[in-house]
Amino acid sequence: MSNSSLKHPKALPICFLTEMWERFGYMLISTTVIFILIQRFNLDDSRANIIVGSFTAILYITSVLAGQIADKIIGYYRSVILGGIVLVIGYSYLALAQDLFTFCVALGVVCSGTGLLKTNVGSYLGHSYDASDTHRQSGFTIFYVGINIGALVGNIMAGYIYKYLGGSAIFITSAFMLIVGTLTFYFGFKLMNLKLYRREVTIYSWIAAIVLTLIGAIIGVIVIYNPNVSSVFFALVIIFSLFVLFKGAKGSQDFKKALSYLVFLFIAVFFWALYNQLFMSLNLFIERVVDHKILGFISIPTQAFVAFNNITILIGGVFLGILWKKVNILDVYKYLTGMFLLVFMFTTLIVGIHLSGKSTTQLVNGNWVVLSYIILALAELFVSAIGLSLATRLAPKGQVGGYMGLWLVNMGVGGYVAGVIANVAAIPEGVTNIIELKQVYLGSFNIFSIIGVVAFVLTVFAVVLIKKLLGEEA
Template sequence: MDAVKSHHPRALPFLFFTEMWERFGFYIAQGLLVLYMTQHYGFSDDISDTISGIFAGLVYISPFVGGFLADRILGFKTSIIWGGFFLIAGYALLALSSTFALFYTALATIIVGNGLFKPNISGLLGTQYAPNDPHRDAGFTIFYIGINIGAALSGLSGYVKNAFGWNITFAMASIGLIIGLITFSFGLKYIKPTQQLKPVTRKFKYQLFLYCILAIIGLSFLLKIHSLANYLLPGAGLVLLVFLVVLTLQQNAEYRKRLLILNTLIVSSIIFWALFLQLFISANLFVDRLVDKNLFGIPLTTTVFYASESVFIILLGPLFAWSWQTLGKNDRNPSPVSKFVIGIFFAGLGFFALSTSTLYPDSAGMIHPLWVFFAYLLITIGELLLSPIGLSAVTLLAPPHLVGMMMGIWFVATGFGGLFAGMIAKIGSVPETAVTNAEKLVIYHTAFLDFAYLAFVVAIVLFFVQLLLKKLTQSS
């Protein structure tokens, strides 16, 4: 801690633990959501997959709005506090949800809270470093570790759910946010003020708070009438694609070239996130229903499996960072597009492993847990090749006057990946007529194999697109 204090802003430990607790609460909700719908409410797989996809999509799109409000009106600190209170309320409503209306309201409140909280705590950390501070990257690495510690700890929620039920488990997520906000309040005195915003009247803040409530009502309706979202959100995706094309054509030759590469990465990332988020949807149901929860005498829960992905990131992240640094010194560091190709290919390998596992059940029709951990390890490698590389590519390739906008579009694309995840998860939907494990294994085998083929095809197409882009950029 002394080293952190001497080289990093004094606010870093407080922001670290605030974000850790926020991610702890969020991954409890996201990880248990599809299980809650199928087990508590008795929703079909199709409906649960759709709602999970819409929720994931809106959760990743909402920071685009929250970041704008923090930049122009509320400031980082107020946005984080507002977001924290909405998240506390959302998880509490989820714990108390006894009706469908309250359930959808809880999800909508979480979406609004996430939009206000998630982008702005990272933005606030960035303002605490000078632009050329050599400790900036290390500070964000420490912060990223906090994110994954929180996600890993959320894996304990399965044990709590089994012992005390759904209500206590979701209440635990709310308590995590309360601890996070208390931590943040203690760190406020160490946060250096950097934003120069016009003072906002109390009346205007009340109006903005009312708009947040109206947004919750609208999002609740969108989640409830999920068939409507299936038309509106893809339409919005098409508008975004047209916007990217027009934006690219408006730039000069050098910036057009850079945006062409960046847009390729953004579009291909949608497929990756659609596959990755299956860990919380179709693969989550597969683990819950058909994977043995005992490993060498150690009892496991469904939540332990998706939380293992965060543990793998903590273990492998430093190794990947060292590898890129070493390769860069020797001018052998692969291009961002090459890393995307390999990352999507590894995601395909992960789902191929899951598909293969369904061919080797035990006498009870259950799959050995090591198959899932191995598959999730492969998918984690894919994430490490794509997620941090994508963020870096935005800052590297976007024209200086468009960096903020393109970063927002990157996260919006992740949101569309969430929507697509809900759509393709239906391939693995188990109908009520499939009652035996053998019947369910056939369905999941086909679904995971289809996901693997999708990843392999996208990786191959992206490989050839990379060759085309290389020719275009060299000729220009």
């Protein structure tokens, strides 16, 4: 717990460093996996997009299972250690994979390990603060900075490692950083004499945790490798989510809150589907038709463009945090602002393509991509945190954990939908001419912009509806 002589618990720097290294390793992979699928395994854009979309989705959905493993079976500390070990195995297996199925097996293992580590580092930190500790929010802000520093460095380095050392080096580097992160948590825990929040753990508890982790990995493999199975799986996930959403509603007001949250979850699927194009169609767009020189003279690899997203979140998060303390704006209006910004992300790219000459071989100016990623990061700041805030405010008594889990599931469903709609931008086999490539991407970005406009209009109607349903509670 918080020490009276300190502002924050001793767990904060340990959790900060552990999650920083985890995000570093994850970002190395997430921004590179689409290229490895296409270049190493000779997949077309469509198959690669579905695999990346399913991988992204399972990453979030396994977090719900990981939370249960920690809460009910072995606790947060042991879950983090187990997750670190599983991740090292998964990353190492990715480096050794010589065929697509083996590669997908490794991706499934990575999903299961990520859920255990990422989910429970934050949960452990949360339990390290007293319920009334006023430093909790600033502590999590510091923790969030660690996440984004890891992501920022990972995104900057990914392209250089992949270009000069190859895909296997990406996975080996990720595995090494996870070893560093896991050892940081293990020895930091011992040296700082941190508290175990679940002391009674038997061998049977460990067996149960490992079996559930394996089940999560197996489900991940099946869904990631089989496109037909993935569509059925996510349909079942949506049905189960609806059950969780409404099962705790005991009166008309609870039902109205559940309905309101469902509306926001539905709209958020649009947001995450467009957001995750970062790792699919947008990565391929940058690689194929964008001039990698930014500001006219600095040339950066494809993966490094995502770093501008991280920089904006780091800086913008600070300014918005200060703003929210001075200006009281309803969560629904913040959410609406985020969806409004999303519309301009792809509009910016459309302008960039037109200015490059859609019927010429001139590459698209990289500065337009930078601007679009900055806009997307600002949209994320408005939407992501607000979603979790709405979960805590709209959940019936005793259902907060379930509602927060639904937000993670929602992000997962959005990831899968991202893989599906990314195929609008899939390049037909044999097409390499820059003019034809730009025409395909221009058409797809027009469609993505329309999706963004529809999502924004739906959000406007949703805000009006929810204000009527909930009144002052909105």
